[in-house]
Amino acid sequence: MTTLLRVEGATRRFGGVHALRDVGLDVREGETHAVIGPNGAGKSTLFKLIGGQLAATSGTITYAGRRIDRLPPHRRARQGIAIAFQDAPVFRGMTVAENAMVGAHAVTSAGPLSAILRLPRHVKDEAFIRTTAAAALRRVALDDWADRPAEDLPLGLQRALQIARALCGRPRLLLLDEPASGLRGPERSALAELIEDLRGEGMSILLVEHDVAFVARLADRVTVLDLGRVIATGSYQSVRTDPAVITAYLGGHG
Ligand SMILES: Nc1ncnc2c1ncn2[C@@H]1O[C@H](COP(=O)(O)OP(=O)(O)O)[C@@H](O)[C@H]1O
Numbered sequence: 001m002t003t004l005l006r007v008e009g010a011t012r013r014f015g016g017v018h019a020l021r022d023v024g025l026d027v028r029e030g031e032t033h034a035v036i037g038p039n040g041a042g043k044s045t046l047f048k049l050i051g052g053q054l055a056a057t058s059g060t061i062t063y064a065g066r067r068i069d070r071l072p073p074h075r076r077a078r079q080g081i082a083i084a085f086q087d088a089p090v091f092r093g094m095t096v097a098e099n100a101m102v103g104a105h106a107v108t109s110a111g112p113l114s115a116i117l118r119l120p121r122h123v124k125d126e127a128f129i130r131t132t133a134a135a136a137l138r139r140v141a142l143d144d145w146a147d148r149p150a151e152d153l154p155l156g157l158q159r160a161l162q163i164a165r166a167l168c169g170r171p172r173l174l175l176l177d178e179p180a181s182g183l184r185g186p187e188r189s190a191l192a193e194l195i196e197d198l199r200g201e202g203m204s205i206l207l208v209e210h211d212v213a214f215v216a217r218l219a220d221r222v223t224v225l226d227l228g229r230v231i232a233t234g235s236y237q238s239v240r241t242d243p244a245v246i247t248a249y250l251g252g253h254g
């Protein structure tokens, strides 16, 4: 299996806090890879380093064979990296369709001036945005909700909408930061099914999740972070019996 994403020696400090220390991780083409670890372990920081929302203090990130760690987020997005952030829920006061259109907007090339002047490029982009957003909503079975305010959606469907927004960029690599948190059983299974379907279509997925059953069901491999370091990588079965992992989860560092 070829490697799609490789993070090497990634370190990120916030003042005196080492959010990540010398982290290495790779995502293979087509795999679902889970990142787990206690709160504050550095999972969201790692995602933002990959997406470009945060710069690493040191380290390299290679995607599809090329260094991407100096590229701004929108260039990484156009190369097929999409993130559903933990701290970016749906936009309230906008419809479901408008929320999806924000995702499509992010991958078009025309700037705001083009929109104001209604240049031909903008008109073309507008059509692209509508069709892309509509296709993404169909993909996650939200088309019936298109004209409803996004905040009317139950939480499980709000997570699906976040994924639809990410899908507008036709990602090869989809990063999902705690997509199942706060969801009830049936919502959780519906989400797991959607992620399985995306994997079945060949998408590579990097997933942060706390729920053990969810990880066991979806992940081909698991990387465990604790206090900013990778303490284990491997199959779910191998990491769950790893002594360092057991210690981290039982609060071995007080
Ligand atoms: N923007 C920031 N400024 C300062 N400290 C931060 C910032 N983001 C994260 N941290 C710190 O980095 C560590 C890792 O955070 P985070 O990546 O959010 O962990 P996780 O997602 O695993 O819960 C924590 O100690 C957190 O307080």
Ligand SMILES: [Mg+2]
Pocket (backbone or CB within 6 Å): 043, 044, 045, 086, 177
């Ligand atoms: Mg987090």
